Amino acid sequence: MNPARIFDFVQKHPEAATVIEQFKNGDYDGLLATKGSIQLLAQALGQDVDVLTTSITSFLGIKGAFDHQTNTVVLDVNQDNRTGIIDTFGHEIAHGQGISKETSADLVGKSVDWAFESGIKNNQSTIDQYKAQLGDGKDLNTQAQNQEILKNDNQIFVDNISEHPDSIEDKTSYKQSISNSLFCWNKECTEQFKNLDKAQEAAYRQGQDRAVSKFVNDIKNLPNVPREVYEAIKNDPKGTAVAILKGIASIPSEIWDTTKIISKVNAVGDSPAEFEKLGNAEMTTALNGISALLSAGTVTVSKKGGGIVIEATKSVKRILQNDPAKLPTIKTSAGGYIKASIITENGKIIDPPKEVLNKQKELIGNKDKNATGILREEIADSYFKNSGYTKLESKCGSNCFDGVYMKNGELYVVEVKPLSRNAINLSSNKNSPNNIGVQMSNEWIISRTDELVKTRNPQALKTAELINKAIDTGKPVNKIVVGVNDSRAVTLNLGNKVTR
Structure with missing residues (x-):
């Protein structure tokens, strides 16, 4: 592979090179432009390929793969793998x-990475x-x-893994790669290593299958699983297992990151038996995470089009939002009631810092309303x-704001x-003598602002001045409700x- 082609690519396609460089460094997130730019780079190297950007592959211990049957490069784009994406x-x-x-492929990867970085440096002013x-x-x-x-x-x-696993090349364990490079000097040894790789792969998949089968059995004891899923498990356990395994792939990477545990000790195994244990352990870890997400209602199992589907609920993107003001706007009842289904569909689950978690536990069984x-x-x-x-x-006495905050020039009133x-x-405040309105209503916010002045x-x-100014000029006053229990x-x- 000629490094001069990569230099030429950077010079002829600086926009595409910039996209790849920024994505690699974590400064740009757009996958569509990144995929297109990587395809251009492949063409510059004489390889017309499709590109898949995935998040599920890291759970198989894979940073990348090449599918010979479909002529496709597969690249895992989880955050940890982006810096090495050109390699x-x-x-x-x-x-x-x-x-x-x-x-040999490792050496090529490193040379491509080196040539790309050199090309970037030689064209730095254009790239900037x-x-x-x-x-x-x-x-x-985006x-x-x-x-x-x-x-x-x-x-x-x-x-593709299900249809033609033998056509997909991915990396072996660290120990096997090292053993091969140090000790395999002849054709016989290389062939043995190749066969062991196939045995490892088969064993790894078998371990995964065992974990999925157990999960299908255990899922019957989880909440948030519809009755038709129980029927599917009963009538077609194998088909349900395959559907669940495929469904796992559609869950957003942000959620996977909350459940992922890497067992690196097992990643240096030798025998197919050890690889079966690894496949079972890693898939079990992932499925345990799915179990937790199912129980929380973040991920659902449903029956659609005659098959079983695992998917993220509509609220997944909302759960991942950092700004509660970006959540969908909801309405309370006339008396200020917010029912559970509205919260499930539209709420954002937040994680307080560790030092606050103990305080949350203090709510268990605590009958002191003030405390x-x-x-x-x-x-x-x-x-x-x-x-x-x-x-x-x-603070302006009882029945005032629980919190008022400012961020990026916007006000947040919090109850x-x-x-x-x-x-x-x-609180409906029905018994209030001054008709101050339901908490978080326009009337209530304006009356509480008046109390701040007093x-x-x-x-x-x-x-009070900031709130009044925002109301009078039509600027946002974000009304945020936080619901808290012991968990x-x-x-x-x-x-x-907020209008007067």
Whole structure:
């Protein structure tokens, strides 16, 4: 493989080279442009290939693969693998060009990476110009597009593994690769190593199959699993297992990252038996994560089109949002009630810092309303502070704001409530003598702002001034409700319009 071709690629296609470089460095997220740019790079190396960007492959211990039957390069784009994506790409292109030895493919990968970086440095001024125009690909539209690409590419890769596993080359264990490079000098040894790789692969898949079969049996004991799934498991356990295995591929990588555990000790195994254990252990770990997500309602199992489907719920993208004001706007009942189904569909589960988790446990069995109210507010406050929000003075006596925060020039009015049976009750204030309205209503926010003024506290006066100015100029006043119980906390968005 001629490094001069890579130099030539960078010079002729600086925009594509910039996309790859920025993606590699974690400064650009757009998968569509990255895939197209990598295809251009492959063509420059004389290989016209399709490119799949996946997130599921890292759970198979794979950074990349080459599918000879479909002439496709598969690249895992989880965050940990992005820095080495050109190295992995070169490795897999070498397989596509007929280089079967892993050590030789490794050398090609490293040379491609070196040549690409050298090309970038030699054309740095041009690359910098394109960097300024590229953006970071972190906008909501690009992220949504990324999820669709990952879902589609993950599914294609899983289908290809099922249909023609022998046509897909991926890397062996660290120990086997090292053993081969050090000791395999003749054809007989190389053939033995090749056969052992096939045995390892078969054993690994067998271990995965055992884990999925157990999962299908165990799933019957989980909540959030419809009756038709039980029937499918009973009537076609093998078909259900295959459907679940395929469904796993569609779950967003962000959720996988919360459940993934790597067992590196097993990754240096020799025998097929050890590889079977590895396949079983890694898939069991992943499926245990899925079990937890099923129980939480984040992932659902359903029957569609005559088959079983595992998928992320509609709320998955919302759960991953950092800003609760970006969540869908919900409405309460006339009396301030928010039912459980609305919270499940539209809420954002938040994780307070570790130092606050013990406080959350203090809510268990605690009947002291004042103490539990303070605890809930501390839990919510820790989330906003640790997420980059600036806390403003918000106290004006009883029935005032639980929190007022500022971020990126916008105000956030926060009300913290008990999450009881997964529902929330805002105070209706029916017995209030001044008709101050339901908590978080326009009337209530305006009346509480007036109360801040009456305190004559300089900091409270500043908060009141900011709220009044935002209302009068039509700027956002984000109304956020936080529901807290002893096991979780959820944010909800009640909109950002407050009018007099």
